[in-house]
Amino acid sequence: MRRFVLAGLALLASALAAVQALALEAPVLRSQVAVSSDVVTVGDFYSNAGLLANVPLFRSPDLGHSGRVPADVVAERARAAGLSAAGTDGLRDVLVERQSIVLDADRLSALVAGALAGQAEDVRPEDLDIAFARTPQPVHVDPAAGDPVRIEQALWSRADGRFDVTVEMVTAAGPRKQVISGVAREMVSVLTLAQPLERGQIVSADDFTVMRLPRSRVPARSVTDPAEVAGLAARSNMRPGRPLSRSDFERPQLIARGDQVTLVYEVGAMRLTTKGQALAAGAEGDLIDIVNTQSRRTVTGTVIGRGQVRVGTAPRTVAALDETPAKETAQ
Missing domain, CATH: 3.90.1210.10 (Antifreeze-like/N-acetylneuraminic acid synthase C-terminal domain)
Known part of the structure; x- marks a missing residue:
């Protein structure tokens, strides 16, 4: 008896697992669909569409546009296509969007700048300021195309900046060419x-x-x-x-004309200082003339800091003048 009970429980568990697996694999209707092709398929609307995923159900909106489709209509067409478990999953409608590349003035400016910069080794696209003769209107191009936008020809005069560029783009109506003119200034x-x-x-x-x-x-x-x-x-x-x-x-300028400055004399390891007055302004490293206020002699020195000038060999009078202060400092 116990063996039959265990066998029954095992069968019940297997059945529950199968039901759960079926539930997990059941198709689920999406509330929003974004497509790049000109048709919307079963797999675009439903997850777990299996082998029926590529079956078309509706035509897509125009490039860059969107529209809503009643959920019950989607479910009905999906069931007609063979997805028998398709339902509305509580949705009233589904938003369908047709993706596109918007070729507006900004994007076109970048394309033109890249094409013109490619004609000169010393010019980068970001160095060019593009001004169109007439502002181009935005165009929706097809992202599903292999090469949705390309510059077919670019003529540019660096002398006056004028350009004429032929752009080929793939729109909903197919390939289309447009000539864009303007001025590209090197910035x-x-x-x-x-x-x-x-x-x-x-x-x-x-x-x-x-x-x-x-x-x-x-x-x-x-x-x-x-x-x-x-x-x-x-x-x-x-x-x-x-x-x-x-x-x-x-x-x-570390010294202005007329400033009181310190004259620095360096003789070997000895460093002596005295006062002077600048006869000219000077920055670091400049040679300027200074009047020694003690001897009244004019000397030439190098500006080495704010209010400091280094001069050559110290005269005897300066050494005598600075001898006493040096001893006091040493004490």
Whole structure:
């Protein structure tokens, strides 16, 4: 008796597993369908469509368009096609969308820039600013085509920037050609100020921002890399909005004309100092004339820091003047 019970339980378990498997494999109607072909098939509408997946049920909407189909109509046609278990699965309708590639002005600009840049080794697509003679209207092209959009011919004069480009595209009506005309300007990224600068102010990378100008309008010696001028000083008061030139900057002046400075004399291991007055302004490394305030002699030295000038061999008078302070310092 116990053997019959166990056998019955085993058969029941097998039957339940079979029912569950059938339920898992049952076709399920999708609420939204996106297709790239001109027909919508059983497999587009239903998962688990099996061998009937490629059977067409409806024509697709136009490229880039969508529409709704009543779920009961979909189920009826699917059953007629042989999918006997097709149902509505609680849906009222199904949204069907026909995919497309939208060839608008932005995408066309990128295609044209790529084609024109390919004609010159020193030009990148991102360096070109494309302006169409007439703004092209968006066109839906077929993504299912092997080559939905391509540039058939590109004519470009770098002298004046004018171009004529023939574009071939595959639309719902089939292949189509269109000639696009306009001007492609070569652009250069240059630096301008992000904020005003005063004369003598030291600049850093944070003081700059980038602006793009046609190459023909870029002044000579324009700054394109912040590293070229970072750490230099503004020659004059400057405002944002114009391209910067290397001549706008100079090495920061560490000494101004008339400044009281320290003269540094180095003789071997001995270092002596005295006071002087600058007869000229100077940046680090500049040679300027200094009047020694003790001897009233004019000497020439190299600016080595703010308010400091290194001169040659120390005169005897300077050594005598600095001898006492040096001893006091040593104490």
